[in-house]
Structure formats: C-alpha cells, structure tokens
Amino acid sequence: MANSRNTQPIEPAIYAHSRSGRRGYLPPQPTVPAKPLDELLPASLRREKAPALPEVDLPTLARHYVRLSDLNHCIEKGFYPLGSCTMKYNPRIADLAAALPGVNRLHPFLPAKQLQPALKLLSELEHDLGELTGMDCFTLQPAAGAQGEFTAIKMIRAYHQAKGNPRKILLVADSAHGTNPASATMCSYEVVVVKSDERGNVDLDDLKAKLSEDVAAFMLTNPNTLGLFEENILEVARLVHSVGGQLYYDGANLNAILGRLRPGDMGFDAVHLNLHKTFGTPHGGGGPGAGPVGVREHLAKYLPRPTIEADDNGYRLEFDRPDSIGKLSAFWGHFLVNLRAWVYIRHLGLAGLRRVSEFAVLNANYLMVLLKEMLYLPFDRTCMHEFVLSASQVKEELGVATLDISKRLIDHGFHPPTNYFPLIVPEALMIEPTETESRETLEAFAEVLRTILEEAKTEPELLHNAPFNAPTRRVDEAQAVRDLNITYPE
Numbered sequence: 001m002a003n004s005r006n007t008q009p010i011e012p013a014i015y016a017h018s019r020s021g022r023r024g025y026l027p028p029q030p031t032v033p034a035k036p037l038d039e040l041l042p043a044s045l046r047r048e049k050a051p052a053l054p055e056v057d058l059p060t061l062a063r064h065y066v067r068l069s070d071l072n073h074c075i076e077k078g079f080y081p082l083g084s085c086t087m088k089y090n091p092r093i094a095d096l097a098a099a100l101p102g103v104n105r106l107h108p109f110l111p112a113k114q115l116q117p118a119l120k121l122l123s124e125l126e127h128d129l130g131e132l133t134g135m136d137c138f139t140l141q142p143a144a145g146a147q148g149e150f151t152a153i154k155m156i157r158a159y160h161q162a163k164g165n166p167r168k169i170l171l172v173a174d175s176a177h178g179t180n181p182a183s184a185t186m187c188s189y190e191v192v193v194v195k196s197d198e199r200g201n202v203d204l205d206d207l208k209a210k211l212s213e214d215v216a217a218f219m220l221t222n223p224n225t226l227g228l229f230e231e232n233i234l235e236v237a238r239l240v241h242s243v244g245g246q247l248y249y250d251g252a253n254l255n256a257i258l259g260r261l262r263p264g265d266m267g268f269d270a271v272h273l274n275l276h277k278t279f280g281t282p283h284g285g286g287g288p289g290a291g292p293v294g295v296r297e298h299l300a301k302y303l304p305r306p307t308i309e310a311d312d313n314g315y316r317l318e319f320d321r322p323d324s325i326g327k328l329s330a331f332w333g334h335f336l337v338n339l340r341a342w343v344y345i346r347h348l349g350l351a352g353l354r355r356v357s358e359f360a361v362l363n364a365n366y367l368m369v370l371l372k373e374m375l376y377l378p379f380d381r382t383c384m385h386e387f388v389l390s391a392s393q394v395k396e397e398l399g400v401a402t403l404d405i406s407k408r409l410i411d412h413g414f415h416p417p418t419n420y421f422p423l424i425v426p427e428a429l430m431i432e433p434t435e436t437e438s439r440e441t442l443e444a445f446a447e448v449l450r451t452i453l454e455e456a457k458t459e460p461e462l463l464h465n466a467p468f469n470a471p472t473r474r475v476d477e478a479q480a481v482r483d484l485n486i487t488y489p490e
C-alpha cells in the first residue's frame, strides 16, 4: 500500500527480497519412489516454465510478514471500539482447538462414518444455539451474517409461497445494517423503511401505516444499531403477526443479551447470528465467519440441505428435503468457525455467557457516561452493548468532523469507532467497547477523546491533517473509484 504523500511502498512486495537460490524451507526427501510426471499430469496441462516464485531465506521471510503485520492495528495492539463490528479479544483456547490436526485436516468428502465426532459437534452446536435463541432448529451453513439473512429471507419467501403468495414487501428499520435491505432485494422483495421514534424505538404508528398483507416480514435487530433495546418488541411482534408477516431477528448483536433474553421469546420467527462477533471468532479481519440461521418449527422444512440428523446408527447428512431452499455452498459451512463457537460455549458455560452480556452492557454504559459530557448523545437512554454519539455540534462550531476526530484517535494508538453509521445520526460515532476491555482502557480512551476535543478548539489543523503516526496518512477516498490502480507500487 502506498503512502498517500509518498508513492514509495512502505514495505516492498516479497519479490523485492527474492535472490536466486535462497531457500527458507527444504521439504524432506520423499520416502517412496517418485512417479513419472506424465503419469500424474498430462503434458498438455503442465506449465512450460516454473512459476517465478520469490526465493527468500527464513529470517527475511519472517521479517517481511512481521513488518507487514506491524502496519496494521489489531486487537492485540490496542483498543478497537468498532461499533456493530465487535472487535473483541477472543479466548485463544478456541483457536488452539481449531488448530488441532484432527479437526483442521478433516476433509468434507470423508464418509459420514469417519465424520461422526465432527457431525456430533455440529449437531450439539445447533442445539446450543437453539437453546440460546429460543429457536427450534438451526442450519450452520451460511458463511456470514449477510448470507444468513439471505438464507432466512429465502425461507420466509418459500413459506409464503407455499401458502400461495410470496408477498411483495420487506420492512426494514431505518437504523438497520445495510445488509438487511440488500438481502431483501436479493430475495426479490421491495424494501420499505420503518422510522424510529424519538426514543430510538420502532415508530409504532409508522409501522402500523406500512403493515399490510403484502408484507412478508419485518427485519429488526434488538438491540438495534443505536445500541438501544426495542421497548415495544412484544407489540411489534403482535402487529407483524396480525397481518401474517414474519419477524426476522438480525442477531449480529447477540452479545448484548446472551444468556439473558431469547429472540424466540420476544416473538421472532427466524434469526441469524454472527459467530464471528459473539462466539469466539474475530470479526472484521477479513477471515472466514459464520452466520447460522435458526427458525421456529413452521419454517423448519425450508432449511437448506443437507441437515444433520441423528438416529440409532449415528449422525448423517440428510439431503432428501423436498421443501428445502436448496444448498448454500459447496459443503456445509465454515467448520472451524463453528468449532470455535462450540468451544466458546463450553468454555464459558451458561454462567460465563451471561457474564459476557453483563460486561458488554456495563462497559458500554460506563464509557457512554464518560463520553456524553464531551459529545452529543442523541438518544440519552441506558444503552445495551454499544452507543452512538454525534459530532454535529463540534462540526458546526469548530469545523471539525467525525472523520477528523477518528483520524486523530489513530495517532493515540486507538482504532476509531464506526463512523457515519447508523445513517439516522448525523456525524455518528458508533462505539462498542465490548466485554473484554478493562476499566483502565475505557478511561484512557475517554481521556484521549477529551484531549482531542481540546485540540479541536486550539489546533484544529492537527485534526484536519491527522493521522501523523500511522504508516498511511489520509487517503483520497474517491481516488480509488476515479483512478483504480490495484497493482503494488514498484
């Protein structure tokens, strides 16, 4: 990645370190006679020249990747209060389990007989997620939250279709994550937005006005992306069901209610969870995730195939499901992410899971109280796992925007909060401390924000030009669109 002021690469590509003949690893000599190449691969499929792979010794290789990783901010380096994206410190025991050769070398084509422990584990995870959400059955196939939404909406569509009419409209809250309207659109629904009221709840009058027998479902997250618990959830569920609609729970934020409240008990018919937020896999790292979907009994027959079934002969994958929405991916989900969730649940137990939500909510409220005297809090209520501040007054009075504050936080070693989301709060700073941070870290963050807001008064240029200490200065965010160049600078 090039510095925006300096086109020199910060760390050259690995090829720049390559010297002919250097080796970092010598594979052991084979103990069986090598087969002639022609027997393995016909000449027509073989390349004529060896690929130009980099040739580097081990220290050079290690240093290259360490230097690259140093360019990143990560949870091991510092606080990462990225609201709605939950970058928390996950227990390493789940990673250790996922690194065991007995699990990470399992091949999905192995016959079910040899996959029994893995299928048992997946089946137990489905059961546990069902218990935690109040849903009757789960699929672990979706590979991300967004794919979970897509899966569940497809199932809801199949449910209405079986009654003779798939219906036309999906209602989405105005505070919804962008994936909600996207999933609705991908399932051929027209999206109609339901407003929030002045307390940050669903505006019941607006909901009533938009409900009709054309509505297939209402997609909602509770707590919503303002970090607020929907106070009228039972009434919302009653209203949606009164027109035959389904209530869909975007469960990306389950860490706020884990072990305490269940979407099924609030009246939701279908949920997806982000295992890569709540259940032990890091979120936001670009790595694999999992967005399992749980449903109530009336939607169960539409679950993607295969499902995991058990009988006296053990566990098996059941493909014969005539009403299923079909298969979602090549195999059946991200096994190692599901495994981490299984470990996480067993490692913490119900009491530990409850403490996750207690601390997620306690930390968020503590930080909110520290910060609300510095920046405007548009919905001044007890929050759940996150809260949203607005820098609109600072912008108006001092010309310093949310982005400037966030960039300056980088200079102080903090990852910025989520910016400009949810869309209903101007100059939004969405802050989620997560359950894993200490009181000292939260106080240090508050102190730094106080310093930055002081700088906004005395030296606003500092904020406009920040960051100064990061490997990349402020980038021209539109340039990638106007002048796309994704080659590595020489």
Ligand SMILES: Cc1ncc(COP(=O)(O)O)c(C=O)c1O
Pocket (backbone or CB within 6 Å): 084, 085, 144, 145, 146, 147, 177, 179, 221, 225, 250, 252, 253, 274, 289, 291
């Ligand atoms: C509230 C909410 N819903 C849905 C999603 C989508 O999840 P994913 O990024 O795994 O597709 C997110 C992602 O962070 C989210 O915060």
